Amino acid sequence: MLLHAFVPSSRANGPGLRAVVYFQGCTLKCTGCWNLSTHKFRGKDVSIASVVQRFEDARKSAALEGVTFSGGEPMQQAPALAELIDQIRRVAPGASFGMFTGYTKDELVTGDYVTRPRTSVANRTELWRSIAAHLDFAVMGRYDHTSPAVEALRTSRNQELVLLSSRYREGNFEQQLVEISIEPSGNSVVTGFPVLGFPV
Numbered sequence: 001m002l003l004h005a006f007v008p009s010s011r012a013n014g015p016g017l018r019a020v021v022y023f024q025g026c027t028l029k030c031t032g033c034w035n036l037s038t039h040k041f042r043g044k045d046v047s048i049a050s051v052v053q054r055f056e057d058a059r060k061s062a063a064l065e066g067v068t069f070s071g072g073e074p075m076q077q078a079p080a081l082a083e084l085i086d087q088i089r090r091v092a093p094g095a096s097f098g099m100f101t102g103y104t105k106d107e108l109v110t111g112d113y114v115t116r117p118r119t120s121v122a123n124r125t126e127l128w129r130s131i132a133a134h135l136d137f138a139v140m141g142r143y144d145h146t147s148p149a150v151e152a153l154r155t156s157r158n159q160e161l162v163l164l165s166s167r168y169r170e171g172n173f174e175q176q177l178v179e180i181s182i183e184p185s186g187n188s189v190v191t192g193f194p195v196l197g198f199p200v
Ligand code: SF4
Pocket: 026, 027, 028, 029, 030, 033, 034, 035, 038, 071, 072, 073, 101, 102, 103, 142, 143
């Protein structure tokens, strides 16, 4: 899979302490997107097992509640995402899963999205069905820079926080936060909601 970044623990991406997996690649071109460096389908091509290992390592130093998938666009690598969820579920059966996607629920349910490698509408519909069966929540819809939101996890008002299991209620999602993580390599990753702009 093409990986943009892995954040071992975050409080800004859903309930509790969560690892965040940023997929590399997005073709949706929302005007004003904050994550331009995640758009190209080029970058670190890593094995799914190596991402699971990073999750396992992260769990040794923090009591993680689950994983949030972000990007880029996770659903544009849906086969890898489905496999990643499956492998994490095996090592952490109680983990919760959340996702940020630029697609709406209708688009995903009907297979009206692009994914790599390319596959049929029937396969895309089935991929979403199998992924959704494991997700506890998803923030869905394109980012609309003309309509900023203040609600938990949403960057614009058109986006929906969809609860896909009974694990959480809307009240479990806290106000927007911004976090800056410094990786051992010295790289920094900004995650969450930098509504006042990025630090310089
Ligand atoms: S879906 Fe997300 S990553 Fe893709 S262009 Fe829109 S805001 Fe950016």
